[in-house]
Amino acid sequence: MKNPFPGARVRGSSSGRPIMALLDLLGRRMALRIIWELRGDPLNFRDLVDAAGTNPSVLNTRLSELREAGIIELSEDGYGLTAEGRTLLADMMPLNAWADAWAKRLRKP
Amino acid sequence: MKNPFPGARVRGSSSGRPIMALLDLLGRRMALRIIWELRGDPLNFRDLVDAAGTNPSVLNTRLSELREAGIIELSEDGYGLTAEGRTLLADMMPLNAWADAWAKRLRKP
DNA sequence: TCTTCATGCTATGAAATCCGTAGCAATGTG
């Protein structure tokens, strides 16, 4: 299937609503993780493979989608978040705190 | 593979850090979407299949993971978010605004 | 110039996952 793109059909939705395209894009394997791993300094391709614990083919597929979406870019320093990507990451940061509270809950139910 | 669980190995991470388990869980097909579709009233199984634009087998797999994680529960009214699930959804809501701004950017670059 | 290295990325085949459809079991209603 084509890359998720606001205004286009995506898996599970033909409405073209931007949130549906975003949920499809972020719902693919390693997409959230890749963005997460780029929260600090840019990483080169191989370091990103290691950091995300994935393999070149999946990473490259996700990178092309995330680059086309304007979330990630390749600079001289390696792969990093664009300005837009950083605002998306900022929106994801609460998930970290949520996950910690979740772990605490599940340890003593 | 076993369901993502804080403290356990998940795809792409053996650290057991809660955020990794969460990113694995949410990075599976339709997981984010299912949570999103339950932002309002509970839905029964079939309505949730339609709302998420998926099929019973994938939905059931995701539901069992999300129920085990304590994010979704089945009540007399149907499938709905738990209290914890609602806080997770609240953390996801900014994505909607982000997606709208994203769509606007991509329309006129 | 001839290695050697680091880089982004592609190729390949097997394994896992997803998808769509059909249908089952339990429960309730006429």
Place this chain on the structure above:
DNA sequence: CACATTGCTACGGATTTCATAGCATGAAGA
């Protein structure tokens, strides 16, 4: 006893992911 509604499972083909090997390019040494 039909009949509808519900949650869910079975199945087979399509797609995606996984792990590993390797290619192409450019820079840096020898």
